[in-house]
Amino acid sequence: MMVYLLKSSFCLMILFGIYKLFLEREKMPVFNRFYLLSALLFSLLVPLIAYDIFINAPPVSQPDPIRFKSIYSGFARNFSALPVETSASITSFLAVFYSVVSAVLMGRFLRNLAVLIKRIKHSPKRPLEGATLVSGLGPNLPYTFLHYIFVDQKAFQNPNLEPELLTHELAHVRQKHSFDLLLVELLLVFMWFNPLIIWLRKAIQLNHEFLADDAVNKHHQQVSRYQQLILSKVSGLPPALLTSSLTFQITKQRFLMMTKKTSRTKARIIQLSVLALSPILAFVFSAKTAAQVNKPKFTKPSVKAYLQPDQSKEELYKDVPVLFGWGYPKEGRKPKKYSELTQEEKKLVKIIPPDPKKSPTELQFEEWKNPNIFGIWLNGKRIKNEQLNKYSPTDIASFWGSYVHKNARRFGEHHYQFELMTNEYYAAYLKDYEKSPIMIIDRPIKN
Incomplete structure (x- = not known):
């Protein structure tokens, strides 16, 4: 979560900085409205996008081509890092504090x-x-909310309401500026800790004024008269509001924008340059998944990886199926019961050892919770990654995993699959394995 918030904030900071440096002072309010809203949504969504970065890393070890469960240990990810310890009390306090503030703001x-x-x-x-x-009542009128225009009682009763002010407020209504502000206000309820969104809200509000002013001047074409009208309304405010530099600063910016001219060529160059940055920012701030690009090479496993059957347990093994390895022709690979083998074949039988007892590290266990990278099977059943929250690393007695090649997975699924066994399940697995181990006969392919 922290990584997401940092990426989102840095992305919004860059986009807002571009707006302040290159866009705000240019007369292209329609594009600027699109840019500000897109910058906000872009910074919130891009860190959630995941994609692969393929690296050429040699496999850590070679897979076993004969083993009943194909185990690929050559992962491109490094699980050797030390466990990360977090304080549950601090995390809980921050979560409660965030929830309280968000609830107050929502109220x-x-x-x-x-x-x-x-x-x-x-x-x-x-x-x-x-x-x-x-x-309505109050000296700050008129103002607009959705398709409602609030004016004081005198203006409401006067049929000769200033046409410029009316056009200004109607522009807010027709261009649906209220929806922009509602979206930002709602986001502030949940992202109140990010001052960038507050600054962005002010920029959006100011750009709304530019859009409405532009509509007035295009319709009435009397800029000087309109500016004098605005000044008269500002001068009529109570003294307490006259002390606010924000009111005069906004008025000054509006007046400058009314007389500003930006050539179409300059506007197109700026707009195309800004839009060209979006794929770069998407690449930088989106989530990345490292994946191994080279395919594992199948090599004959060492004999040391296997165990010789205990001859005293022939009666126990008699019904255990024996697999024939790649050294045999295809038609000769049909499994046989141990009791059906010849004496010569029995001398070639090897037993694959059971999965070793090992528990994952804290870091491994946390990474397995990411469904975009890992598919998890627990005690032989596929589970949702979030179900791992019910367990701890010490609850896992053994695990193994493999890389899932692109041609073996459907679009959008995990890149690695892991099978986990809990302590109870692993104990039962060892008992069953003693009675029915995986037995194979392997011999080199004859030229």
């Missing part, structure tokens, strides 16, 4: 939404050019 968000809905429901209203005019 505030819903309360503000309820206040607006209540005001709409109980205030006088009348339709106006595809929107709804609502009579």
Whole structure:
């Protein structure tokens, strides 16, 4: 989770920095609106994307071509790192603290939404050019929410409402700016710790003003008159608000943007340059999975890997099937019971040792929980990776795994598969193996 948050924050920081340096001062508000919303969603989603990076790493050991369970130990991942210890108490405290803050912010968000809905429901209203005019109270009017335009009582009763202000608010309605702000406010409920989203919200709000101003000037084509009207409204605010530099700063930026001109050629160059960065950022900030590219080479296993059958247990082995290795022709590989073998064949019989007893490290165990990389079988049954949360590494008595080649897996499935045995299951497995081991006869292929 921490890695995701860091990647998401760094990605948003870069994208927002690009906006502040190259886009904010250019007159292309439609593209900037698309860019700001895309930057937010891009930074949240890209770290969740996973892809393979193929490396040429030689197998750590050679697989056994005859063993009943094919074991590939040549993984491209290194499991030798020390276990990572975390404090459960600190983690629990942070989780509770995050949940409390998010719950408070969600409550505030819903309360503000309820206040607006209540005001709409109980205030006088009348339709106006595809929107709804609502009579409200307060000096900060007019403002817009969804398709509702809030104005003070005097403006609501006056049929000669300034046409420039009306066009401005109607632009907010028609361009559905409220949905942008609702999305950002909702994300802030869950990502309140990231100040970048707060800065991004301010940039989105300012760009909304640029879009609405642009609509006014295109329709009325009287920039000076419109600027004077804005100044008169700002001057009419209470003294407490006049002390806020933010109000004057936004007004100044709006005035500058009204007279700003960006050539179509310059705009296209900037836009294409910015869009060209998206695949680079996607590569840098998306999740990566290391995978081994070279195929394992099958070699004849050493005789030392096998055990000779105990001749005193011939009666116990009599019904155990014996497998014939690759050294035999295809038609001669049909398994036989041990009791059906000739004396010469019995001398060639070898027993594959049972899976050794070994427990995974903490790091191995945590990595197995990733379903994009690992497929897990526990006690002979396929399970969801998240079910490993019910166990600890010491609960696993033995495990083995293999690399799943692309031609052997369906799209989107794991790259490695592991079989795990719990302590109880492993004890039963050893008892069964003693009675019915995996027995083979192998001999070199004749030229």
